[in-house]
Amino acid sequence: MWKRDEAVKPPQPATSSTSGPASSARQTESASRHERRTVNIGTSVVIKGELSGSEDLTIDGQLEGTIELRQHVLTIGPHGRIKAQVAAKAMVIEGQVTGDLTASERIDIRDNGSVDGDLVAPRVTIADGAHFCGSIDMPRQGTKSAGEREDGENPHAVAAPAPVAATQARS
Secondary structure (H helix, E strand, C coil): CCCCCHHHCCCCCCCCCCCHHHHHHHHHHHHHHHCCCEEEECCCCEEEEEEECCCEEEECCEEEEEEEEEEEEEEECCCCEEEEEEEEEEEEECCEEECCEEEEEEEEECCCCEEECCEECCEEEECCCCEEECCEECCCCCCCCCCCCCCCCCCCCCCCCCCCCCCCCCC
């Protein structure tokens, strides 16, 4: 598996000589928690299959399959061509996407972006000049999507008629 070159990190601020190794370790740990990492998939990369991860992702290449980044941001760059079912915390679409998109926070389709599929997110932005073909479901944050209760039942579903008890004929 490819790993990012660790030498590219910005230099850490100098610490005083009285802070000791334990304090330095805590500062490094704290800095790494606040650092937001983003992985880039370039224009020449083609992926077929399932893609999941635990960091923000920018795709400028082609992908066909599924993408799952439930706690992270997915950006489809201007050269990105995606045919996938996608689930992420937030999405920014500048390229072309065919498939259903589900975000826990927001979906943003920029002016050159194109989406053919259904959107489910509490906040959806479609810029002037963007292409969109599909449906939009905007549930309130922290709730189930429209028409779905906590028990998974759809309150708008039509129930089957109850069987009628046969009566005996009286003579």
